[in-house]
Amino acid sequence: MITEKYSSKLLENAINEFSRLPGIGRKTALRLVLYLLKKDNNEVESFCDSITELKKNIKYCKICHNISDTDICDICSQSSRRSDIICVVENIRDVMAIENTHQFNGIYHVLGGIISPMDGIGPSELEINSLIERVKKGKVSEIILALSTTMEGDTTNFYIYKKLKDFQVKISTLSRGVSIGDELEYTDEVTLGRSIKNRQNFESSITGI
């Protein structure tokens, strides 16, 4: 590792803090810090305030644990949505990704992470018990597991499946297959193999039902 020499301890300290952020290296951190340094005091203050305010006043929806300004989030409080279909996701970014498709009219359950022993995250660190409580109330007809297709995602899927399989609830998962727009020859073998095994009726594939 190259240790850069900075002309100021204060500068170095700020760079250290910024380079802890994910995906921000020391060069980018320097650029960001120098940018803020050029700005007015007001702007720097409002930058810092936005984070401290968020940290202090953030709420999580009491039903789905999504980030929210209110006790019950916008999605959970919409009466037009089907509250008996729950889509289980890792975090708020996945909620946003699915919302952007405009294809889902149920509600969510945000786990806050996935089971990852390497990072010290076990089932008790996640909102799994609260998911089971939601199912126990008996008003849920379907649980859609929409986690990443990684080993951690699969582990979490399986853990939740085991906990829920004795309840009267349909458990489904996102369909896996060749991405739309992908060329077959560049698709990896596992995905391609699975998409042959789970082949769809052609008519339903074009109508999207």
Add this chain to the structure above:
Amino acid sequence: MITEKYSSKLLENAINEFSRLPGIGRKTALRLVLYLLKKDNNEVESFCDSITELKKNIKYCKICHNISDTDICDICSQSSRRSDIICVVENIRDVMAIENTHQFNGIYHVLGGIISPMDGIGPSELEINSLIERVKKGKVSEIILALSTTMEGDTTNFYIYKKLKDFQVKISTLSRGVSIGDELEYTDEVTLGRSIKNRQNFESSITGI
């Protein structure tokens, strides 16, 4: 432009602030904000403090205007360096880049930017007058203009050159040419043309003198 819908105004506000930083889009901003949200209050506080402290207590070297914790920066106060050779650079990042080469034993003058009418930056916004003052004192033998090879850099070079050409001071600039490790066929014509015109004595090119 796709306007994302966020589940919280506080979150949206923090994302807005982060996405003002250079090179940070809204998706990256969301990732950074969610990262900070997961951290302890202490860590978030020390992140914010590092910026406010820097902003409040930062000093600029009275000689070269480099960022410094003291009135005179580390480089200017080293007696082993030749204070009669001044390398003129745009910002502190350029100082660091040149220092990392270990090829320069003079001192610096940080302009704090380059002349850029598009961004509303004229000569008076930059530390050009203080550079002339340094030269006027008569102890400077050489000024090395080490600005970017952009139109703005060339403009600034020329402006400084005009201001200094009547003083008893040698004005030089970084050599331009084919980058070391580059293949000729991929070098742009302007660079290649200039490097033929300004061809060097072979012996001096290999000894680096």
